Each structure stands twice: as C-alpha cells, then as structure tokens.
Amino acid sequence: MSIRLSKIMQRIRPSATVSITAKALKLRESGRDIISLSAGEPDFDTPDHIKAAAIAAIQSGKTKYTPVDGTHALKDAVVRKFADDNGLTFRPDQVLITSGAKQACFNACQALLQTGDEAIVPAPYWVSYPDMVRLAGAEPVIVQAQAQNDFLITPEQLSAAITPQTRLLILNSPNNPTGAVYPPDAIAVIGAVLEEHPKICVLSDEIYEHIRWDNQPHSSIAAVTPSIADRVVTINGLSKSFAMSGWRVGYAAGPTELIAAMTTLQSQSTTNACSISQAAATAALVGDHSFIEAMNTQFRSRHDSVHQRLNEISGISCVPGRGAFYLLPNIASAMAARGFDTDVSFCESLLDERGLALVPGSAFGAAGHLRISFAASQRTLDDAMARLAEFVSS
Numbered sequence: 001m002s003i004r005l006s007k008i009m010q011r012i013r014p015s016a017t018v019s020i021t022a023k024a025l026k027l028r029e030s031g032r033d034i035i036s037l038s039a040g041e042p043d044f045d046t047p048d049h050i051k052a053a054a055i056a057a058i059q060s061g062k063t064k065y066t067p068v069d070g071t072h073a074l075k076d077a078v079v080r081k082f083a084d085d086n087g088l089t090f091r092p093d094q095v096l097i098t099s100g101a102k103q104a105c106f107n108a109c110q111a112l113l114q115t116g117d118e119a120i121v122p123a124p125y126w127v128s129y130p131d132m133v134r135l136a137g138a139e140p141v142i143v144q145a146q147a148q149n150d151f152l153i154t155p156e157q158l159s160a161a162i163t164p165q166t167r168l169l170i171l172n173s174p175n176n177p178t179g180a181v182y183p184p185d186a187i188a189v190i191g192a193v194l195e196e197h198p199k200i201c202v203l204s205d206e207i208y209e210h211i212r213w214d215n216q217p218h219s220s221i222a223a224v225t226p227s228i229a230d231r232v233v234t235i236n237g238l239s240k241s242f243a244m245s246g247w248r249v250g251y252a253a254g255p256t257e258l259i260a261a262m263t264t265l266q267s268q269s270t271t272n273a274c275s276i277s278q279a280a281a282t283a284a285l286v287g288d289h290s291f292i293e294a295m296n297t298q299f300r301s302r303h304d305s306v307h308q309r310l311n312e313i314s315g316i317s318c319v320p321g322r323g324a325f326y327l328l329p330n331i332a333s334a335m336a337a338r339g340f341d342t343d344v345s346f347c348e349s350l351l352d353e354r355g356l357a358l359v360p361g362s363a364f365g366a367a368g369h370l371r372i373s374f375a376a377s378q379r380t381l382d383d384a385m386a387r388l389a390e391f392v393s394s
C-alpha cells in the first residue's frame, strides 16, 4: 500500500549534515577506518557541575512536566544572561525555553510566516533555515554573502532583496558554516536598512555567541539597533557554548506577542523542554563559565592549523573564520582538476576512497565548497587534512 504524504513534505529534504554523519557511522560500523568532520557539535564533554545539577534534579523528583514556556529558575537565568552578556532587557514573559535552538527557530518561523511571504536568508546558511521557511508556507530569498566580504552580507545586498512580501530576515553570527562574525558596525548598517522597513522582523540566531576569537564584543542586533528591538527575536541555546547538544535546551526572547504565539505552538507540539535538562541548563547559565575560555583556546588553535593546511593544498582556498567551529574552503579548482562536476560527488568519492566525511557546501547554499567541522582532536584533524591533500592530488 502506498501512503499519501502531505504536500508540505515535498518542499523539504532531510538535513544534509545528519545524512552524511549517518552514512559515515554506517561505514565505520562495517569496519572501515572513517574520519567524520561533519557533525555540528563540540567534541568536549558537558562540564561536571552541569551533570551534577541534572542528577540532583532527578533525585529530587524534578521529573514532571514544567510550564510550557520553561521553569521559573531557567527563565530568570536567561533574563539575567541577556542583561549581563548582551545589554538586553526582557521580562520573563518575553522568554520561551525550547527543546534546542532549532525548535526556537522553527517556532519563530511558524509564528511569523505564511503563504505568500518571503524570508531573507543570507547564504552560506545553516542547512535548516530554508526548509523551516518553506514548512511555514513562505519562500526563502537567498542573498549570497561573498568570500571577499568575509562572508558578510552588505546593506546594499539586503536592500536589493527586500520586496513588499518580505517579512523576516534570518541573521546568524557567529555563522555556521563560514565562521564569519558580524562586527558591531556591520550589524548597525543592517539595522539601519531595517529601520526603513517596519514590517520586517529579524530572527537573530546567536547560538555560537561564546565561541569566538574576533576580539570584539558579541553584537546582538536588538542591542545594536534598539529602534527595531520590538521586532527582533533573539535565539540562543546551550548546545554549543556549554557542550550540551544532547540535552536539547534552547531559548528565544523577544516581543511579548510573538513569544506568546510561539508558546501556544509549543503547547500543541512538544509541550516543554525536558525538566532535567532545564535544571542542568540553569546550572550552566548561572555557574562557572571558565571552561568556555579553555574550549575557545582549543577551537582557535585547531582553526589556525586547519586553515593553514587547507590553504597549502593546491586547488583549495579558504578565508579564515572568527568564530563557531567550521571552515568553508572553496574547492572549485580542486574539483575541476579531479574532474568532479559537483561538490556532492567530490564528497561522496572522498568518503568512499579516503574514508573522510565532509559536508558538500551546496547543502549550505555554497556550491563548490566543503564544510569542515574542527570540533575534533588535533590528531584527527591532522589525519583528515592529510587524507584530503592525498585525495586532491591523486
């Protein structure tokens, strides 16, 4: 019997990063020596004091439903975090706790977009944004950020993409997959464009906020351009900065009306983020943050070595990143030299021939590139770069 699936399913695809990670795992299970630099999560363990808070939550019976929008303790911690780190003032009713930042982005798209709307998505983008926009019935309008502009979109590009249908701009800094970080002045000029377009909201995904080496303060557009703050939803989470990807906790803060709509949606879908994970997230936000600096030091040193090795490979060039844990080298010349038409076939052969799993740039709106996650040990990264160099020169 064939099952009729809904039309909306024809508009979306499985996440490319999840697919390639699964294929690599399968090959490894079959006994092959596989290196996977495809996953988007820190290779560090969750710090002990956070784990201890989760164990205490279990032992003290915090194992029931929580309010849909999150526990009071975690929401208070999020309110304090925004005030202390970002200069943003929110009341608790302007905060929603979600099962990961991904759910916060999804809820925001569902609450803001409908058929006939357009959402501007700067590319290279995190794989999920265009499909989240499509799932809400709207159309993603891709604006291509250029490598020579450090992968930042310009105000001119933004202005040119705006139409009467535009309802949302999705900003992501530090960026997955480029590692680009918008400095405060680059955010300010984007804010200035949006001041002229009062119908456009902003989804500011700041999940890599703490993973940076740009020596500038992190800039949230709601703080840099306060005149548009009443139409910005700022999204963040624990997965990356606190090495808590499996715990599934994220959060959104913004206008009361929007947060209320996102909360209603959540009440009819997942209810609340896991009670135990919320207790752990509270401990993470209010507790000691010194390990973040230690993690950053590692990420920076790995970034520097992978960036250098990539640029030593003939046919590959890579702009440096300033945050997150990814690099997006341009492989157009290497592809041509080896006779590959697409980055997808390049990545498939790389996995088959050399056992190295990387994600094709086309999944991120960056055809002719590769995304490399350097959330792996230096030894693994050295081995991976050697395999890539051998593959390209073979």
Ligand SMILES: Cc1ncc(COP(=O)(O)O)c(C=O)c1O
Pocket: 040, 099, 100, 101, 102, 103, 126, 172, 175, 176, 205, 207, 236, 237, 238, 239, 245, 248, 249, 250
């Ligand atoms: C830019 C970006 N936003 C959001 C997420 C989702 O994070 P979470 O684990 O909190 O759902 C990711 C995860 O890869 C990401 O790269």
